[in-house]
Amino acid sequence: MAINGISFGNTILSSSVQSLKSQMADLQNQLTSGKKATTYSGMGANEGFAIAARAQLSNIAAYTDTMTKINTNIGVANTALQALSDIGTQLQTAANSGSQALNSAGQTAGQQTAVAEFSSVVGILNTQAGDRYIFSGSTIYTQPVASSDLILNGNGAGQAGLKQVISERNQADLGADGLGRVTVASPTATSVSVSEDASPSIYGMKLSNVTSTLTGATVTNTPATVNLAANPADGDSFNFTFLQDDGTSKTVQLTATTTAPAPAGSFEIGANATATAANLNAALTAAEGTTSPYGAQLTGVSSTSAAGVTVTPAQASIDLGATNPADGDTVSFTFNLPDGTSETVQLTASTETPTPAGSFAIGATPAATAANLNAALTSSIGTLAKTSLVAASAIQATHDFFDQPPQRVDTTPPATLATATAAVNGTAANTVQWYTGDAGTGSARATSTVRVDPSVTVQYGMRANEDAIRSLMESVAVLAAVTTSPTDPNAADQISALNSRVAQNLTATPGKQNIQDIQSDLANAQTVMQDATARQKLTQATMQNMVDQAENVSTDEVASQLLALQTDLQASYQTTSMLSQLSLVKFLPVG
Numbered sequence: 001m002a003i004n005g006i007s008f009g010n011t012i013l014s015s016s017v018q019s020l021k022s023q024m025a026d027l028q029n030q031l032t033s034g035k036k037a038t039t040y041s042g043m044g045a046n047e048g049f050a051i052a053a054r055a056q057l058s059n060i061a062a063y064t065d066t067m068t069k070i071n072t073n074i075g076v077a078n079t080a081l082q083a084l085s086d087i088g089t090q091l092q093t094a095a096n097s098g099s100q101a102l103n104s105a106g107q108t109a110g111q112q113t114a115v116a117e118f119s120s121v122v123g124i125l126n127t128q129a130g131d132r133y134i135f136s137g138s139t140i141y142t143q144p145v146a147s148s149d150l151i152l153n154g155n156g157a158g159q160a161g162l163k164q165v166i167s168e169r170n171q172a173d174l175g176a177d178g179l180g181r182v183t184v185a186s187p188t189a190t191s192v193s194v195s196e197d198a199s200p201s202i203y204g205m206k207l208s209n210v211t212s213t214l215t216g217a218t219v220t221n222t223p224a225t226v227n228l229a230a231n232p233a234d235g236d237s238f239n240f241t242f243l244q245d246d247g248t249s250k251t252v253q254l255t256a257t258t259t260a261p262a263p264a265g266s267f268e269i270g271a272n273a274t275a276t277a278a279n280l281n282a283a284l285t286a287a288e289g290t291t292s293p294y295g296a297q298l299t300g301v302s303s304t305s306a307a308g309v310t311v312t313p314a315q316a317s318i319d320l321g322a323t324n325p326a327d328g329d330t331v332s333f334t335f336n337l338p339d340g341t342s343e344t345v346q347l348t349a350s351t352e353t354p355t356p357a358g359s360f361a362i363g364a365t366p367a368a369t370a371a372n373l374n375a376a377l378t379s380s381i382g383t384l385a386k387t388s389l390v391a392a393s394a395i396q397a398t399h400d401f402f403d404q405p406p407q408r409v410d411t412t413p414p415a416t417l418a419t420a421t422a423a424v425n426g427t428a429a430n431t432v433q434w435y436t437g438d439a440g441t442g443s444a445r446a447t448s449t450v451r452v453d454p455s456v457t458v459q460y461g462m463r464a465n466e467d468a469i470r471s472l473m474e475s476v477a478v479l480a481a482v483t484t485s486p487t488d489p490n491a492a493d494q495i496s497a498l499n500s501r502v503a504q505n506l507t508a509t510p511g512k513q514n515i516q517d518i519q520s521d522l523a524n525a526q527t528v529m530q531d532a533t534a535r536q537k538l539t540q541a542t543m544q545n546m547v548d549q550a551e552n553v554s555t556d557e558v559a560s561q562l563l564a565l566q567t568d569l570q571a572s573y574q575t576t577s578m579l580s581q582l583s584l585v586k587f588l589p590v591g
Contacts, residue, residue, distance in 0.1 A: 053543040053544075053546040056539065056543050059454075060540050063451075063532070064533070064536070067452050067529045070452070070460060070525070071526065071529065072130075073132070073134060074460055074525065077127075077129070077134050078522060080127045080134065081518055081519050083120075084121065087117050087120060087121060087472070087476065088475070091476060091479070092506040092507070094114075095479070095499040095506070096499070100492045100496060100499075102486045102491055103486075104486065106483035106485055115480040118151075118152070118473075118477055119148040121473055122151070125144060125464040133437065134462060135437065135463060135469070136437030136463070136464070137438025137440065137461055137462070139438045140448070142437055142438075143436065144437030144463070144464040145435060145436070146432060146434050146435075146436065151432055152480060154432055155432070158429060158430055160408070160431050160432065161432050162397075162398060163481045163483075165397050165400065165401045166393075166394050166478075166481055168409045169396065169400065169409060170394065171417035173205075173389055173390075173392075173393040174204075174386075174390070175203075175418050175419075176418040178382055180384065181196055181203055181204025181205065182196060182204060182205050182385075183195050183197045184374060184377050184378045184381065186370060186371070188319065189366075189370065190319055190366045190370045191318060191319040192317065192318050192370055192373050192374045193316065194315065194333060194377070195207070195315035196314070198313075198421050199312065200313070201420075201422075202241070202422060202423060203421065204389075205384070205385065206314070206336040206337075207314050207316055207333070208335055209221070209316075209332075209334040210316040210332065210334070211331070211334075212318060212329075212331040213329050213330050213331070214325040214330070214331055215324075215329055216321050216322070216323030216325070217318055217321065217325060219316065219317075219318050220317045221314075222312075222315045223314055224311065225312045227309070227310040227311075227312070228276060228280070228305075229273070229307050229308045229309075229310065230273050230307035230308075231269055231270070231273050231307060232256040232276065232307050233305065233306065234258045234269065235255065236256045237253055237255045237303065237304050238255075238256070239251055239252070239253050240253075252284065254267050254280065254283050255267075256269050256276070256305070262279070262283065265287075266283065267280045267283035316333070318331060318373070320366040324363070324366055325369065326349065327349060327351045328348060329349040330346055330349070331347055332344050332345070332347075333345045337388060337392035337393075338392050338393055338396035339393075339395040341388075341501065343384055343388045345380045346358065347359060347360050347373065347376050355372075360376035386490045386494070387496075387497050390497070390498075391494055391497035391498040391501055392501065394481075394482050395474075395478060395498075395505070398478040398481070400423070401477075402435075402474050402477070404439055404465065405425040405426055407424070407426065408425070408426040408430070408431060410423055410424040412424075434473075435463075437464060439463075439465060444462055444463040445460065445525075446459050446461060447462075448460050452528070452529050453532040453536065456528060458525040458528050459521075459525065460522060460525045462518065466513065468513040468514045468518060469515070469518075471512075475506050479498070482498060
């Protein structure tokens with residue numbers, strides 16, 4: 001009978017030792033890496049939640065990176081906007097208190113400063129944050145604003161700059177005789193009348209009102225009228241252009257119709273031209289809100305009607321009658337200027353010799369007095385035209401230039417600059433296009449929109465042609481562009497009138513966008529991002545805790561388990577060693 005030795009290769013004890021060694025290896029790996037396992041399968045049942053949490057953490061990291069970049073862009077934008085605001089403040093201070101002394105170039109020291117500031121404004125508006133132009137709307141890789149030299153001077157190859165546009169408008173507003181397109185006449189021996197030199201026309205001064213305290217005088221204000229020669233056809237359209245108080249134009253289009261009642265934007269064709277005119281008057285009143293020639297001034301009428309349209313401009317006349325005015329009696333003529341401002345010429349009847357400035361001599365007869373009034377009024381209107389009108393014309397011409405498309409004086413034959421009555425859109429071929437960025441009509445902020453949270457987006461786009469920025473550019477540019485002859489006796493008054501208008505235009509007004517409004521929009525975007533960041537930090541902490549619980553181990557706990565396992569393994573080794581020394585011979589009797 002064969003007696004075999006004890007084999008431990010496949011015993012339960014041997015398997016236990018191998019299991020302990022495997023557990024010890026796992027614990028050593030966990031202690032080294034801090035992770036439960038090196039594979040997802042070894043992480044346990046909660047690893048599915050950890051994977052979802054990691055995806056959410058990745059999204060939060062992407063949002064955080066996005067918001068960091070946006071905050072950088074907004075920081076650059078706020079610096080630029082503050083610089084623009086500071087320039088506006090400095091310019092307003094200079095316009096309110098600057099010297100009116102002209103240098104040899106025909107500009108004041110303040111205007112020379114405006115030239116440098118205009119270059120600064122253009123440079124600021126061409127600011128880049130990284131590789132994107134921040135004032136270019138959605139076209140972030142396009143420089144938004146032309147060079148300051150090109151804007152002011154044109155390119156000499158057919159593209160007019162601001163200085164040329166101002167000069168052209170100045171000629172159109174002053175007219176050939178320099179009276180601001182106003183005609184002073186004497187319809188009768190004892191009367192004086194004032195009217196526009198052409199109608200309809202958007203240029204020159206518009207008679208707003210005449211008031212008088214002249215003893216025995218009769219003042220007649222005749223409103224502008226539109227006459228229909230015959231009934232229009234169904235579908236014929238009529239366009240009425242009004243000069244608003246702010247210097248802008250508004251066009252009301254009305255269409256002739258046989259439909260009763262007439263739809264919105266239409267007027268009913270009556271049984272005859274008189275009835276149709278009454279319907280047109282009612283429709284125009286509803287559309288414009290007034291039929292008065294004062295306030296909104298009728299400056300243009302066009303029609304597709306074969307019946308034709310005749311426009312008679314507003315006119316005022318003063319008839320002294322059979323009685324001379326008393327010494328100290330006054331008459332006032334108020335005119336609306338192209339930029340929406342108004343000026344009043346007041347003349348006082350006087351018996352003094354020589355006649356004081358701002359007065360007219362009382363003659364021996366009402367006819368002689370009327371002649372003196374005519375001469376004084378003509379002189380005063382001429383002075384007004386050469387001072388305030390020049391300034392107002394430059395302001396409006398600058399607004400026209402920075403408009404999109406820019407507006408130019410229409411000199412289609414037989415009109416000339418001095419006789420023009422309408423404007424025409426400037427083109428890229430004949431007028432500098434100062435803004436070349438995104439010129440969409442939607443919100444400027446919406447041109448750059450980004451998601452910073454699953455349910456939150458922020459808007460931080462800007463355009464250089466926004467109202468607040470464009471208004472600032474116009475104010476700086478007009479001061480930089482206007483020059484006045486040092487020998488002109490009206491130079492000081494021209495500059496004074498220009499400065500006062502620039503200062504007023506730089507004053508914040510309710511309902512009008514200013515630089516601070518844009519900064520406020522950007523600040524709101526930053527607030528939204530701060531709130532999103534706060535929420536995401538809480539979510540990030542929760543998700544990270546979920547990942548840690550599913551994947552990480554406690555090194556203290558693992559170390560404790562490892563020590564216990566080492567003890568068990570040592571005991572197993574000792575037991576194995578003892579068993580390996582066992583032999584049957586040790587249990588057989590001796591002898």
